[in-house]
Each structure stands twice: as C-alpha cells, then as structure tokens.
Amino acid sequence: MAPVLLTALSTLNYRNLEAATLSFPAGVSGIWGANGAGKTNLLEAAYLALTGLTDAPRLEVLVRAGEREAYVRADLFQGGSLSVMETGVGRGRRTTKVDGVRVRGQELPRGSAVWIRPEDSELVYGGPALRRHFLDALLSRLSPRHAQMLTRYERSVAQRNAALKSGENWGLGVFDENLVTLGSEIMLLRRRAVSRMSELAAENNAALGSQKFLGLELVETTTPESFRHDLTRRRGEEISRGATVVGPHRDDLKLTLGDFPAADYASRGEARTIALALRKAELDLLRERYAEPPILLIDDFSAELDPQRRQFLLELAASVPQAIVTGTEAFPGSALELRASAGRFLPELEWPEHLQVQSVTT
Numbered sequence: 547m548a549p550v551l552l553t554a555l556s557t558l559n560y561r562n563l564e565a566a567t568l569s570f571p572a573g574v575s576g577i578w579g580a581n582g583a584g585k586t587n588l589l590e591a592a593y594l595a596l597t598g599l600t601d602a603p604r605l606e607v608l609v610r611a612g613e614r615e616a617y618v619r620a621d622l623f624q625g626g627s628l629s630v631m632e633t634g635v636g637r638g639r640r641t642t643k644v645d646g647v648r649v650r651g652q653e654l655p656r657g658s659a660v661w662i663r664p665e666d667s668e669l670v671y672g673g674p675a676l677r678r679h680f681l682d683a684l685l686s687r688l689s690p691r692h693a694q695m696l697t698r699y700e701r702s703v704a705q706r707n708a709a710l711k712s713g714e715n716w717g718l719g720v721f722d723e724n725l726v727t728l729g730s731e732i733m734l735l736r737r738r739a740v741s742r743m744s745e746l747a748a749e750n751n752a753a754l755g756s757q758k759f760l761g762l763e764l765v766e767t768t769t770p771e772s773f774r775h776d777l778t779r780r781r782g783e784e785i786s787r788g789a790t791v792v793g794p795h796r797d798d799l800k801l802t803l804g805d806f807p808a809a810d811y812a813s814r815g816e817a818r819t820i821a822l823a824l825r826k827a828e829l830d831l832l833r834e835r836y837a838e839p840p841i842l843l844i845d846d847f848s849a850e851l852d853p854q855r856r857q858f859l860l861e862l863a864a865s866v867p868q869a870i871v872t873g874t875e876a877f878p879g880s881a882l883e884l885r886a887s888a889g890r891f892l893p894e895l896e897w898p899e900h901l902q903v904q905s906v907t908t
C-alpha cells in the first residue's frame with residue numbers, strides 16, 4: 547500500500563504564520579529557527595489540517611490577531627490518490643471540507659498524524675483529565691464508535707449535572723439509563739485499548755533505555771456491572787455536590803514507574819521518557835489500526851538533550867514514511883531543510899541576502 551504523505555500545507559491568517567503553501571517530500575523535513583519563529587504554530591496547523599484536532603482552549607486563538615478567520619489546507623496523498631482537506635476556524639465556529647465537500651470534523655482521516663511535543667511530560671505530572679483526554683482522543687481516532695459514544699456520554703453527564711444542580715431530581719432515572727448504557731460501553735472499550743497500550747508503552751519505555759518497568763492501569767470509579775447501583779448509592783452526595791461523581795468521566799489512567807506512581811516520583815527525564823513511550827504507543831496503535839504509519843510531527847527536537855531519547859527520535863523519524871521535525875538547530879538527515887523566521891519558512895538559499903545568517907570568519 548502507498549504511504550500516507552502530506553504533500554503540501556497551506557495556511558492563511560493562522561497565528562503568526564505568513565500566508566503560504568509549503569511542499570513536503572517523503573522522508574524527514576527539518577524546520578529550524580529561533581524561538582518564537584512559528585515552528586510550533588506550523589506543526590499545530592498541520593495537525594489541525596490533517597486530523598481536525600486542536601488542543602487550543604478557544605478556536606479564536608488560532609486566528610491571527612486582528613483577523614476574523616484562519617484557514618488551513620492539507621493536500622494528502624493516501625491510498626494512491628490525492629485528497630484536499632480544508633479547515634476554517636473563527637470565533638466558536640469551524641468548517642471542514644474534504645475535496646470541496648463539507649464534512650464533520652470527525653470525518654477527517656484521524657489516523658494520519660501523531661504530534662510529539664515537549665509539553666507531553668504533562669501526561670505524567672498533570673491531572674487525570676489530561677490522561678483521560680489522551681486516552682479518549684486516541685480511542686476516538688481508533689474507533690468512530692468510541693468517538694460517538696463519548697460525545698453522547700459527555701452530553702448525558704452535562705444534562706444530568708444540570709438536573710442535579712437545578713434540584714429537578716425526579717428526572718434523574720432517565721439520565722441514569724443513558725449514562726449506564728453509554729458509560730459501560732466506554733469502560734469496556736477503554737479496558738481493551740489500555741491492555742494493548744500498556745504492552746506497547748512498556749516495550750517503548752524499555753527501548754528508550756529505562757531500567758524501570760512502566761505500568762499503565764485504568765483506575766475506574768465504577769464498573770459496568772455496578773454503575774447503576776453506584777449511581778443510586780451515591781445519589782445523596784451527588785445532589786449535595788450538583789455533579790455526577792462516578793463514571794468514566796472521573797476515571798484515571800494511572801502510570802507507575804517501577805514500584806511508584808510516576809506522577810509523584812518520576813524525575814523530569816523519566817517523565818519525558820514515559821511521555822515519548824506513550825506517544826510512540828499512540829503511533830503503534832494507529833499503525834496497527836490503519837495498516838499505514840501516520841505522519842510524524844516532532845516539535846522542538848533540540849529541547850531533547852538526553853542522547854538516548856535523541857537517538858530514539860532520530861530513528862523514529864527515519865522509520866516512518868514522512869516526518870516533520872522542528873528545532874532551533876538543523877535535524878540530521880533531513881530530505882528538506884527549511885529555516886523559520888517571523889512566520890516564514892524558506893530553504894536557506896532563498897532567504898533575501900540581507901536576512902541570511904552571515905558566517906563569521908576570524
């Protein structure tokens with residue numbers, strides 16, 4: 547099967563990026579430049595165009611200050627043909643098109659990219675919500691059914707919480723039915739995925755040179771069998787707190803390193819290794835599911851000072867059909883090298899002479 551490739555990325559009014567279309571070859575594209583040049587923004591734009599996903603707290607932060615709408619377009623070579631995916635975002639709204647036809651965001655090919663970032667360490671140190679989000683975002687990309695269940699479950703929790711807050715407790719039974727049906731299925735899907743993910747993450751952690759075993763465990767607030775009973779049992783507490791206190795929306799993905807919880811005991815370096823092991827597990831699972839490795843986006847390679855993790859990233863980038871890697875220095879072995887400055891990305895030779903880095907002779 548032909549590999550999945552991002553052949554071109556276009557952006558307009560996207561954060562600090564100058565309106566442009568960049569072409570990418572197969573292999574590794576290295577993008578380097580000073581802090582604040584727009585390297586992360588470029589990968590974020592590529593990830594949004596490819597998957598429809600963004601972690602931005604509000605869509606309008608993606609729009610260049612002073613403008614009303616931003617636009618990203620990915621030309622994707624997949625399954626032997628080219629498709630054009632376009633996303634437009636503005637305050638609280640988004641439109642997505644594939645080959646000119648409007649689609650819902652979930653209909654984009656979600657297995658097409660994995661984004662590795664320095665802030666992934668927060669998966670270890672951050673709260674349960676971050677890990678739940680990691681797990682559910684991945685599961686939603688692996689299974690449209692999970693994505694659908696999750697949306698409906700979250701809506702049910704919100705409605706139930708509103709009823710609990712308003713004191714309209716007579717209707718809770720109807721919400722409970724929905725919650726138990728959807729929540730139980732989510733728990734089962736999560737259990738299956740975590741079981742495979744923990745094998746892969748442990749392997750990757752060892753491949754990264756860690757001597758300690760990385761364990762992943764789903765910590766559930768209830769089970770499919772006892773969900774209904776637990777809702778009834780804790781009704782008094784729920785009414786006084788105005789919130790649904792059991793269910794998959796309160797579960798955690800606990801990480802242990804050796805004998806200890808990683809969140810409390812892992813060093814910065816160990817946390818970075820765990821985060822990389824998790825992201826690589828994400829890539830492995832997407833590759834297993836879609837039979838094709840996703841496009842790999844690696845942000846700020848040069849922040850990685852540890853030789854073993856650097857080597858791991860180098861090999862990982864070389865192992866997939868296409869990777870785009872950013873850093874403050876050139877990435878070894880790139881098929882394409884672009885220099886970033888003030889939202890512009892050009893091959894070194896194409897920079898106007900007065901903007902080129904002067905070599906200093908002593």
Ligand SMILES: Nc1ncnc2c1ncn2[C@@H]1O[C@H](COP(=O)(O)OP(=O)(O)OP(=O)(O)O)[C@@H](O)[C@H]1O
Nearest residue numbers: 561562581582583584585586587607608609610611
């Ligand atoms: N909506 C926006 N409009 C205009 N500029 C923005 C917007 N959002 C972010 N920026 C600016 O984009 C610039 C580039 O940010 P980016 O995170 O991409 O830099 P970077 O090259 O990855 O830097 P670093 O190496 O420090 O990670 C920042 O200076 C930021 O202020």
